[in-house]
Amino acid sequence: MQNIIIVGAGNGGYALLKLIQQAEYLQVKAIVDIDENAPGLKLAKENNIPTYTDWKPLLNGDIQIIIDVTGNKEVFHELLANRPATAVLIPGEIANLIVSLLEEKNKYINIIDQKKMMQELIFNSIEEGMIGIDDQGIVNLFNKSAEKMTHISVDNAIGKHVHEVISLSELPRVFDSGRVELNKELILESGTKIVTSRYPMIDEAGKQVGAIAVFKDISEVVRLAEEITNLTEIQKMLE
Missing domain, CATH: 3.40.50.720 (NAD(P)-binding Rossmann-like Domain)
Known part of the structure; x- marks a missing residue:
């Protein structure tokens, strides 16, 4: 001092x-x-x-x-x-x-803090869940929508291996392959059915530093589709 x-x-x-x-x-x-x-x-x-x-x-x-x-x-x-x-x-x-x-x-x-706050606000406001990992498979990104769908808090997810958060996660494989995967269905431990897209994360130097998944809850969509199918079948039967 x-x-x-x-x-x-x-x-x-x-x-x-x-x-x-x-x-x-x-x-x-x-x-x-x-x-x-x-x-x-x-x-x-x-x-x-x-x-x-x-x-x-x-x-x-x-x-x-x-x-x-x-x-x-x-x-x-x-x-x-x-x-x-x-x-x-x-x-x-x-x-x-x-x-x-x-x-x-x-x-x-102050400028950096304001930008960071805005990014966090957007990150936690979008409807889609987002989870990201580093090159060791450790979760370093986890937003509020992901928290809602997985029933796991942000604090409990950050810093853990992705398989401790989502046991069937394919993010480590996406990191290893470096390939984008689009619109893959997955059922979470919480019972929520999601459709997810997975992307390798690459920094400005072209080095692969992790992977990120963006996913959406389709449980309600599936339920509505089933209802529509049932209504269609009833309609045909009545006809």
Whole structure:
């Protein structure tokens, strides 16, 4: 854990404190500003971080990093002259660059999280069941529709061998053969009759990394077909 002192609690210090709080390996020991109403001091107080109006008493402690975001060259030179030998002093220009990089990183993380959330929403909203395996036959994809049809929860399916989830699954064979199989009928242990299509999964480098099955419950369709057949036979008999 790296202990940090932030000198300057204006907008730059505020942004820096907010970002540093997200890093598990960094800890802000104190933040300093002569203006007691500085936004960084208010944020620090909300998070129980000690605040000061003078940085001099803080340099005797266990500090590894001092960040100067005051923009005052005199303050920087004083900090440089008085810092502990084991502490690194980071000037405001570098601090602002760090803030910009961290903000950009968080921006991309948020974009990725939003895309992931959207993909999961679509994955779990479709009517068809989906189950995927890796090259060892371990289930790594299992959506809510698959959960409903198999009567096995997502948590109990993920991480298990596919034959522990669907004993008659042909996904390992599809992975071995690399061939697509379309519209194959199968009865699950739950008694649900499905029609399934199986596909090998290939990454961008052309390497086969797993296999996936997309399946649909046809129990109701079969029941309706049987009813229609019976009605047709009755109609013929009446005629």
